[in-house]
Amino acid sequence: MFGLIGHLTSLEHAQAVAKELGYPEYADQGLDFWCSAPPQIVDNITVTSVTGQKIEGRYVESGFLPEMLATRRIKAATRKILNAMAHAQKHGISITALGGFSSIIFENFNLEQFKQVRNIKLEFERFTTGNTHTAYIICQQVEKASKQVGIELSNATVAVCGATGDIGSAVCRWLDAKTDVKELLLVARNQERLQQLQDELGRGKILSMEEALPQADIVVWVASMPKGMEIDPKVLKQPCLLIDGGYPKNLATKVQHPGVHVLNGGIVEHSLDIDWKIMGIVNMDVPARQLFACFAESMLLEFEKLYTNFSWGRNRITVEKMEQIGQVSRKHGFRPLLV
Structure with missing residues (x-):
């Protein structure tokens, strides 16, 4: 059982x-x-x-x-x-x-x-x-949903927000090893862990949220949303795929803008x-x-x-x-x- x-x-x-x-x-x-x-x-x-x-x-x-x-x-x-x-x-x-x-x-x-x-x-x-299953499903969503919205991974920049967490780091490993993603942006609060992840991957740019979001074709959100924090959809690319892997999932109501596709991440x-x-x-x-x-x-x-x-x-x-x-x-x- x-x-x-x-x-x-x-x-x-x-x-x-x-x-x-x-x-x-x-x-x-x-x-x-x-x-x-x-x-x-x-x-x-x-x-x-x-x-x-x-x-x-x-x-x-x-x-x-x-x-x-x-x-x-x-x-x-x-x-x-x-x-x-x-x-x-x-x-x-x-x-x-x-x-x-x-x-x-x-x-x-x-x-x-x-x-x-x-x-x-x-x-x-x-x-x-x-x-493990959550991270796998989010990676499948990146690979499959990007095609649905017209984003080619080989030309895409993917920002992982919460990159040093359990799920975020697993997503980064998969995207590095199993896809041809052009650029990986690593976003998290702990700079020491970010450096360790970058060293492990041998790639990825460490950026702040404010720096990363305007550059990203795909945003994988697996971080907690600090109280009072908002994402300004006008700074996002169009098209942009935003995968909300947090809990509770609320980015679909907070980020509504033409060309920004919000997908509930980690859902099967x-x-x-x-x-x-x-x-x-x-x-x-x-x-x-x-x-x-x-x-x-x-x-x-x-x-x-x-x-x-x-x-x-x-x-x-x-x-x-x-x-x-x-x-x-x-x-x-x-x-x-x-x-």
Whole structure:
């Protein structure tokens, strides 16, 4: 059985979803209540591969909300992720994906040091961040969607914003090794890590956001969006492909301009309907078919009986592992969302 650990995008969203799912005691509560709310299994899932194989899964709502980080409730946020992991393990789930902020919180706050959650000793091999599949799908979106909008990769400049992160660095490795992208622009806050990535690749220009955006034919956005930051669409090239790999995805509403094509990055479409409710609640356009690639990774590992933390740690994703998960993804009927 596979699992998905997720969370909602805001307190308002959480209250609305609680009401819809039949948890009225959650629906009118404020942030303090959500800080203490336990994890819940709120959806049972059935996925059918194009091979005919069927698997069962569970969606674990962690109760984490982004406002917990914004209001310095860090301990509550970290406790939410660890409790959700323990809940998944307690219910016998073999491989569980950490979705959204879950994997980011796990890495940034070094939660691997906390192996004991009450009476449960966490078995980390039961969990995956899903970042390898996400990075692979974003790269497929770069390659396929660029053709759709008339951008030739061999003549294109690609800016990766968030280049030193787990997904961003993997995207850079793939674009360097597997495509003929003309120019790679590396954008991130940590200059030391940028230099290390540039040295590893043997290419790529280190630029600020303000310098990179006007030069880019394709922008891969896998960075967090600082509060108050806006992208001025008038500085972007036309045509420009902007792949929004962040969470929550909001660039489509913020960047609206003729010639700028915004694509929800790291989203896959399945060939067959998935029996679940949760993707409708998180506002996917086609909730029976579309989902986050990180979630799909746990499904793929369940299909293949690969019960291992396939994606784990920071900046360990290799091109070879991206090719491996990509092959399995295609085998079972998943494909990247395109323009």
